[in-house]
Amino acid sequence: MQTTRFLKAFWALTKPYWVSKERRVGLILLATVIGLTLMGVWLEVQFNTWNRDFYSTFETKNQTEFFYQLGTFTLLAVIFIVNGVYRQYFRQMLMIEWRSWMTERFLAAWMQDRAYYRLQLLDKGTDNPDQRIADDLNIFVDLTLSLALGLLSAVVTLVSFVAILWSISGALTLFGVTVPGYMVWVALVYAIVGTWLTHVIGRPLIRIGFEQQRYEANFRFSLVRLRENTEGVALYRGEAAELTNLRAGFRDVITIWWTKMVKTKQLGWFQSFYGQVAIIFPFLVASPRFFSGAMPLGGIFQIASAFGQVQSALSWFVDAYTSFANWKATVDRLTGFAESLERVHQLKTEGERAEGAGESLSLAGLSIDLPQGKPLLAATSIELKRGEDVLVSGPSGAGKSTLFRALAGIWPYWKGRISLPKGARLLFLPQKPYLPIGVLKNAVAYPEEASRYAETDLKAALNAVGLPQLAEDLGRSENWAQVLSGGEQQRLAFARALLNKPDWLFLDEATASLPEDAQDALYRVLEEKLPRTTLVSIGHRASLASHHQRRLEWRGSGLAAVT
Secondary structure: OHHHHHHHHHHHHHHHHHOOOOHHHHHHHHHHHHHHHHHHHHHHHHHHHHHHHHHHHHHHOOHHHHHHHHHHHHHHHHHHHHHHHHHHHHHHHHHHHHHHHHHHHHHHHHHHHHHHHHHHHHOOOOOOHHHHHHHHHHHHHHHHHHHHHHHHHHHHHHHHHHHHHHHHHOEEEEOOEEEEOHHHHHHHHHHHHHHHHHHHHHOHHHHHHHHHHHHHHHHHHHHHHHHHOHHHHHHHOOHHHHHHHHHHHHHHHHHHHHHHHHHHHHHHHHHHHHHHHHHHHHHHHHHHHHHOOOOOHHHHHHHHHHHHHHHHHHOHHHHOHHHHHHHHHHHHHHHHHHHHHHHHHHOOOOOEEEEOOOOOEEEEEEEEEOOOOOEEEEEEEEEEOOOOOEEEEOOOOOOHHHHHHHHHOOOOOEEEEEEEOOOOOEEEEOOOOOOOOEEHHHHHHOOOOHHHOOHHHHHHHHHHOOOHHHOOOOOOEEOHHHHOOHHHHHHHHHHHHHHHOOOEEEEEOOOOOOOHHHHHHHHHHHHHHOOOOEEEEEOOOHHHHHHOOEEEEEEOOEEEEEO
16 A cells, blocks of 8 residues: 555656656657667677677687687677767766756745745645755656666566576476476576565665655754854854754764664675675586586576576666665655645635725734634734825734735735735835845845846935945845844845835834834835835834824734724
């Protein structure tokens, strides 16, 4: 049952590319790689025949034939080398095509319906989506192609060499019973026993591989998070606490590595023993016929080569087990991620958010809950009129920011109706602005393209909000979240508002990092530069009231007007 479910999930992950409109190049490359793989098997068959003819020249002491066989080997070797190089080259091209398509698909699904945000609310078990897109997709494509082509090669090799091995191994009489093509049966039994023992020994590696990828991703994320919050950690003098957390994360990585090493060592002991025995085993089994005179010297080398090919094909699972375990863990992570994204896309709010007929923003019976079901806001009906600036206040944690999230359409846990002004453009400024890494003008224009604005407009916006020192650095590239102070980041967010010119501007404690005089100055800039923009602010400072005509206060689980 679990195997069937896994195969269905794997097919759901694999199929979309091969039925998409972009599949043409992939199919051509796949056909090329398969053709070169089959050619590789054909070359192995030719080498097997060459083994017989070449070693027979020593038995017959035929020097002319010896040099002829050397020439044959040289030709086969050149073809073999060219085949191997281009098979690898075209396989990598196919990897690039397939991975590019899958990455685009997962990125689009991650961004669609703001799944990147809602995923942390709905399914906290889906850890490190960045690692699943960046690393797991690469591993999935690489191992899927490697294992699939390896299996194809093994099957074709088996079919090709079973016939050869059957014809040259002859029959063996054992305890009065004659066994035709006995070397085929010996290879089959040898491989079946080896495959079963490999699975028994190596099965835990699938779970270990899954955990290893998770711990590695968690540790890497902790390092990135420290890098992004260096100032906060430094001001708190939190080095000891951070070092403790990082050591704990790395300890998980090392622990799982030791677990993997122990299990890999156990599997390695068996695989090494299995492989070494396979070298001498065909000579041992074929020796009775050679010593009886029923087989020439070249024949025993041919039969050893053929047995090795059959045994290797039958033992494909043994040799590929470690890769298979990593592949299985990767597929589980990707299918789990895909299923979580699907659940997020199917998550629908019970409320209705739509444009109304007028210019007001109205809430009718709006109630908001936490993901666990705890209510934040009881059913509330309020109308916010165009041109009437509103201040929303209340205790921390009451749900003010979540109200803005519901208005923005990113919070799914609410009921009632939100009627938006018809055709109005809304812009939300959070307390901590998001600043993309890169050129400053892109950070100022975000989320729009910087090319949409004239450079003079970008400079004017920065000057207006008190950032003249940045106006001449628009082409400079930095990690601006680390370069700029909290107050400078909030000023930059106001510059975005001036460029965007929204009809409604929602400010969620957007001046909390600034002194009151700077706050007043920024609000006066908004009033002067954006006279037609309606402001809705969340804040705790009493001085904010002078910039708003109306005030709403959070009381308990309700929102009421303050006169």
